Amino acid sequence: MAAPNAQLPPGWVAQWDATHQRHLFIETASGRSQWEHPLQTNSPPLDLLSQSPPPDNASAHHATHTKRRQYAAGQTQAYYGTTEAAGFADAAYGAGAGAAPAQQPGQLFTPGLAAESQFASQQGQPPAAQGGYFQGAEPDYPAPAAYAQPPYVGQQPQAAPQIGQLADQFGQMGINPAAGYSQKPFALYTTNLLTAAPDPRELSRPPPEIRLPPNACISNSPFANCDPSYQRSTLNAIPANNSILSKSKLPFALVITPYRSIQEGDDAVPLVTDTVIARCRRCRSYINPYCQFIDGGNRWKCVLCNYSNETPQLFDWDQTRNVAADRWARAELNHAVVEYVAPTEYMVRPPQPPYYTFLIDVSQAAVQSGMVATATRTILESLDRIPNADDRTKVAIIGFDTALYFFSIAPGAAESTMLVVSDVDDVFLPKPTDLLVNLTEARAGLENLLSRLGEMFQNTHTVGSALGPALQAAFKMISAIGGKIIVLSSSLPSIGTGALKVREDPKVLGTSKESALLQPASNFYKTFAIDCSRSQVSVDMFLFSSGYTDVATLSCLPHYTSGSTFFYPAFNASRSEDAIKFAHEFSEILASPIMLEAVIRVRATKGLRMSGFHGNFFVRSTDLLAMPAVPLDQSYAIEIAIDDPINSSFAVLQTAVLHSTSSGERRIRVLTLALPVTSNISEVFASADQIAIATFLANKAVERSLSSKLEDARDAITNKLTEILGTYKSTMTAAGAGASAQLAVCENLKMLPVLCLGLLKHIGIRQSSQIPSDLRAYAQTLLTTLPSQMLIPYIYPAFYSLHNMPPEAGTIGERGIIMPPSLPPTSERLERHGLFVIEDGQTIFLWVGRDAVPQLVMDVFNLPSYEQLRGGKMTLPLLDNPFSQRVNAIISKIREMRRGPYWPHLYVVKEDGEPPLRLWALSNLIQDRADQLPSYQQYINTVKEKINIGGYT
Amino acid sequence: MGPEGWLFLFSVLLAAGLLFTMVFFIIMFSDLECDYINPIDLCNKLNQFVLPENGAHAFLTLLFLFSGQWTAFLINAPLLAYNANKIRSKNHMYDATEIFRTLGAHKKEGFIKLGFYLITFFYYLYRMIVALIAESD
């Protein structure tokens, strides 16, 4: 390689790099550089590709590019529906991305054979029918050919699945996922929505691949880019300038879940303990696997702003052992999600201990519903699980009805004294000390108090609630330090500040005035929330009520203080299901670690700006989110604006969370997501992430319904979808702007229309004059806080058929209980003799067909016949037969397979049972037509017509 | 100087005052954008001025009405109605929790009001001079 310049293609120069002792090849036109010789590598850089014709003629392109798609084998199987149950279940419900590709050993090295055998299995026999309950019933899965619509196995108009699988086998062979760049162009796979029915398994596929340019990442670690469960972008390729983005009509936003729970099988977040934190001096971003070392490693170049920073001297030094260390082993250069132990510069005060103040409603309604007894028992049982690593945790309990009841416990004492404050106009603390007590020191007294609290108010007849004054008292108690106020309220606040009125008027429901009911009624809850946020106090609301409790107003407190709202309508602890649900969720919240005194800031490559924020926090400055206590598994959506064209070949979005752990350590959690930049609109489409888009649209819809009307929110969803599909048609398909008999969209956005429809039909958004505003407001709080994994089933419920599920479903496979294959949520799939599950993550419906054979009813419910069965909330008996055990296993798997504290109720729904329950269950089958709401086919036809008219531009 | 001269002299001074209030509002909003002030302090500060500003404007408008200055009254009536409507629907105060979401609208409103006060300032000035000339004739 004496004169590499001589052999270079035009437009390239070679430059000797002294640091790496090799030639760097630079394309002069674009300024892009690479280590490989441009003729030796068959990988044109992304910029070159953008000049190749866009795949308008998708079918022609298809033949050449089909091999280039890569999905892990397990994922592909899940998608294409082989009934290799283990693979399917794993891929669909496995703990998280990153773990999936590790499956299916032994198939990798004979791609042709493997593909063939998979193809065979796909065509092949359905699994042996379970069908012991009725003779001759063919399992309708996985060969649903009996329907008018084409079956969804292999229904892509152009892509034959076996080719895709073949490609996967190749894909697994050689390409290092860490490199991320598969050196192939992004091909766009167009599909026709009118003929391709939505397939729920699409939703368990990973987001479109992130194809970074080669050498973007300095590490070979497979963890160098952020896992989608922590942070995902609606676009996995960022448009180079705003005009491309606005032309595509796709929303650009980030969905982050910075404090995601670590479940079994998840990797813990690596911790950098030596307090050597390399940050850019100019933009304050943290060093990450995408920064380049220059000047022999003495300096590093910030990937966000290109500033050249000094590398900290201790970067190559192991301080604990006092020996030289390898910087390439440092976690921050290998992991996209990393946590630093922060030195004292990051503290305005020593990390606070966790303080918990419980505000327990002890009015008649609360006591009689059994809430007080259940709550105190749950706290009592959870005392050991409350984060208390260094015995600094403090707890206070305040009861309230029309007066406030404080409990004072001297350290070490086993008895508590009750102090009553009945002047709620001017709240004061009756005692300066011993109200907020150390959990360890006052353990005996607390246990005693909690076990007696229910009895103390057993015979109360007080009606009314002084919630506002109680909040003020709790605030006085902990505002010097901060912490959590956990409110358990059973009635509408009626006395003192923050008193609310029953403002719901059934006549207003379903009209344009309805959104006023979803806005806070009193200013107190907003101003109080701001005070709380300032003093690092977070409020959780557990609301129980038999009547109107104004969730819209009360959920304001959790909204602006980063808490959570839980709502238990018509709670009655004498029904064991209610008690179990509340106790489970409450104890999960108590036991979960929290990030205290947190601030979140998202930084991005120059040109990008965070322009809108959705979720539970207080926006303290243009881009700083204040969160007194970050709960586990809460999600936030952040809109991004492209202010200036981006000149680099990839961009980085970095979220930093400065927080104190519940164990008293100041830490910084950094999430780094690197995405390629493209000036090709087809790449933008091909890399759009429908799940992130749906999550973002849910947030936008709620915002719109509050600032304007519910109707506007619904229109905005459909308009956005129409715009996206219309732009796709006019720019990406041969039809152009003219009318078309098809409704084209790329494969990776295939589920977007049905997710939009799910959102339109969601209880928080849908057109109806029957939905109480409390239920709406609660649904809206969930829509804005649930992480994508919970949110997607919440708007697009999962649907399983149990009576004919494959024999392995419900048994324990390699990775837990195997779930039956999920069906599209439409009542076409309901059978009169069948047993079905419909679930949205918050509620599970067990649907029993009216012709269910007695044997099935006997096996599942232990009842002689269908007639004896009663619908409603129930606990399924665990019987001594394999089918009952499998059904129970599936129900319990549904309850635990997603991240979050929720414990869904189980309702048994009889096909000819009470209409309200039946209609509620059926309203979850969102692809059906219901009242004025369209079916999926009607909906996409409407969208198609709108596009053909051209009204979307 | 006759009553009309005095009236417009007073209007000129009041319009100048309102003009400065609007300039202050706009400066505060850009301070917020540059993180020189946090939204809570900003809202506490600005909310003190909202009602006095609206009140001063309403006073001026009513003064025109009662003194029979129909043109001046009609010029000011739409803004009076706009302010009154905002107060009636209780969203005249700045809300710290929503301020970043609504900042664009607030700034726009500030600039429009600023322009309005500027134009009326010159109009009052003109009317004052006209009144003075008419008197001296």
Ligand SMILES: [Zn+2]
């Ligand atoms: Zn920088």
